[in-house]
Amino acid sequence: MRIILMLVLTVFTLGGCAAREAEPETAPAFEEILKIDIHAHIFEYIPGFAEMLSRNKLCLLNICVPASDPVQMKWMEETAELLYQKYGSIHPFASTFPVYGLFEPDYAAKAISWLDKSFEQGAVMTKIWKEVGMEIKTPGGEFVMPDDERLDPIYSYLAGRGKPIIAHLAEPIIAWLPLEPGDTVSYYATHPEWHFYGKEGFPSYEQIIRARDNILKKHPDLVFIGAHMGSMSHDVDMVAERLEKYPNFFAGIGGRTGFLARQPKEKVRDFFIRFSDRIMYGTDIGRVPGKHGEIDPQKRDEFFEGVLARYRTEYQYYAGQGRMEYRGRQVECLGLPRAVLEKIYSANARRIIPGLDKILAE
Numbered sequence: 603m604r605i606i607l608m609l610v611l612t613v614f615t616l617g618g619c620a621a622r623e624a625e626p627e628t629a630p631a632f633e634e635i636l637k638i639d640i641h642a643h644i645f646e647y648i649p650g651f652a653e654m655l656s657r658n659k660l661c662l663l664n665i666c667v668p669a670s671d672p673v674q675m676k677w678m679e680e681t682a683e684l685l686y687q688k689y690g691s692i693h694p695f696a697s698t699f700p701v702y703g704l705f706e707p708d709y710a711a712k713a714i715s716w717l718d719k720s721f722e723q724g725a726v727m728t729k730i731w732k733e734v735g736m737e738i739k740t741p742g743g744e745f746v747m748p749d750d751e752r753l754d755p756i757y758s759y760l761a762g763r764g765k766p767i768i769a770h771l772a773e774p775i776i777a778w779l780p781l782e783p784g785d786t787v788s789y790y791a792t793h794p795e796w797h798f799y800g801k802e803g804f805p806s807y808e809q810i811i812r813a814r815d816n817i818l819k820k821h822p823d824l825v826f827i828g829a830h831m832g833s834m835s836h837d838v839d840m841v842a843e844r845l846e847k848y849p850n851f852f853a854g855i856g857g858r859t860g861f862l863a864r865q866p867k868e869k870v871r872d873f874f875i876r877f878s879d880r881i882m883y884g885t886d887i888g889r890v891p892g893k894h895g896e897i898d899p900q901k902r903d904e905f906f907e908g909v910l911a912r913y914r915t916e917y918q919y920y921a922g923q924g925r926m927e928y929r930g931r932q933v934e935c936l937g938l939p940r941a942v943l944e945k946i947y948s949a950n951a952r953r954i955i956p957g958l959d960k961i962l963a964e
Contacts, residue, residue: 627937627939627940629921629922629937629938629940629943630921630940630943630944632658632913632914632917632921633658633659634659635659635943635944635947635948636659636661636947636948636962637658637659637660637661637883637913637917637947637948638661638663638882638883638947638948638951638952638958638962639660639661639662639663639883639884639885639887639913640663640768640827640854640856640882640883640884640951640955641663641665641768641829641830641854641855641856641857641884641885641886642662642663642664642665642884642885642886642887642888643664643665643667643886643887643888643889643890644662644664644685644693644887644888644889645664645678645681645682645685645888645889645890645891646681646889646890646891646896646897647684647685647688648889648897648902648905649899649902650902650906651902651906652688652689652692652693654906654909654910655692656692658910658913660692660913661691661692661693661694661962662692662693662887663693663694663695663696663726663884663951663955663958664682664685664686664693664694664695664696665695665696665698665729665768666678666679666682666695666696666697666698666729667698667729667731667770668698668731668733669698669699669700669701669702669729669730669731669733670700670701670702670733670737670738671702672700672702675698675700678698679697679698679720679723682695682697682725683695683723683724686723686724687724690724690961690964691961691962691963691964694724694726694958694961694962695724695725695726696725696726696727696728696729696768697716697717697720697721697725697727697728697729698728698729698730698731699713699716699717699720699728699730699756700712700713700716701730701733701734701738701746704738704746704752705740705741705752709752710752710755710756713756714755714756714759717756717759717760717765721763721765724961726765726766726955726956726957726958726961727765727766727767727768727827727955728760728765728766728767728768729767729768729769729770729829730748730753730767730768730769730770730771731770732770732771732772732773732796734746734747734748734750734753734771735747735748735771735772735805735810735813736772736773736796736804736805736810745804745805747805747809747810747813748769748771748810748813748814748817749813749814749816749817749820754820754821757817757820757821757824758821758824760824761821761823761824761825764825764956765825765956766824766825766826766827766852766954766955766956767824767825767826767827768827768829768854769814769817769826769827769828769829769832770829770830770833770856771810771811771813771814771828771833772807772810772811772814772833773796773807773833774830774833774835774836774858774861775807775833775836776790776836777790777796777797777798777799777807778798778799778806778807779799780799780800781797781799807833810833811833811834814828814832814833815844815848818844818847818848818850818851819848821850822848822849822850823850824850825850825852825954826848826850826851826852827852827853827854827882827954828841828844828851828852828853828854829854829856829884830854830855830856830857830858830886831853831854831855831856831858831861831862832844832851832853835858835861835862836861836864836865837865838862838865838869838870838873839869841853841873841877842873842876842877845877845880851880852880852881852882852950852954853877853880853881853882854881854882854884855881855882855883855884855885855946856884856885856886857884857885857886857887859916859919859920859928860928860929863919863928863931863933863934864931864933867933867934867935867936870936871936871937871938874920874936874938874942874946875938875939875942878941878942878945878946879945879950880950881945881946881950882946882950882951882954883920883946883947885912885913885916887909887912915928918935919933919935919936920935920936920938920943920946921935921936921937921938921943922935922936922937923935923937
């Protein structure tokens, strides 16, 4: 009888432990952990903005883009440098490199010289944008693909210096599909120049993704961050395939939370846990004078609240439990473990992007 009782108590105790272990881990509060947005475009000094970010443990890594207009490119670089000098740990930055003059004999030397100066001014990495593969053409009228041999010296230089590249190449696959009926407000409805459905002569989605993958093959020592989930945010299996195949490939979320939230919760959650060392958070949030207009001083608080609401809402999706509303849809929160949250929100960026950890410590 005593043996049976001991067995019953043992099973009950083990069952209790198993039940406790199965309970969802309590996520840290939004304000509790450091949050590095590795994909931001804030090119405007807004009084009080950096202070608001600091209070909420937010750091925005400003990314310069595009690179085909020398005037715009120079202004953006100088603005990013000024914000970095004023708020280093809040506004570190990534440069870009010129793609104008691509067909000149000394192109690579000039681009590398630009990058040298940019890194001297504090840039922690650089960016290549979708204009390569989707807009820039050779003198003969062919689209320049991102694996073009004229860009190889740039990739080799970055690998040699240990500087990552963040790459927005291609667009989500929906840019090659018909707009949804009645759609008048989506990005592609308001930016038809980047919507290719029914347009002849443009590269396909698959062509650009293949060219991007070819860079990873040719330059295995280049730390390559695929912005916007590598333009594969509609299918985490596609992202997983590249993460498995290319050790130098990393995924930046870059404003694609909405695409992730449309996929089955368990599939996305398993993906984040499996590749928790290879994913970094980002929003693609932007403020560019002339493009967005200046903020009325009376509406600064409203702007701050909107920015903070964006970060809080997305944190709820990644950290929360149960269902929530995200952009007008009911979605399932991922409920990621604390260790995974801390990796995707800060630890991975600090490990993968050299110099960032030192900037944050200053």
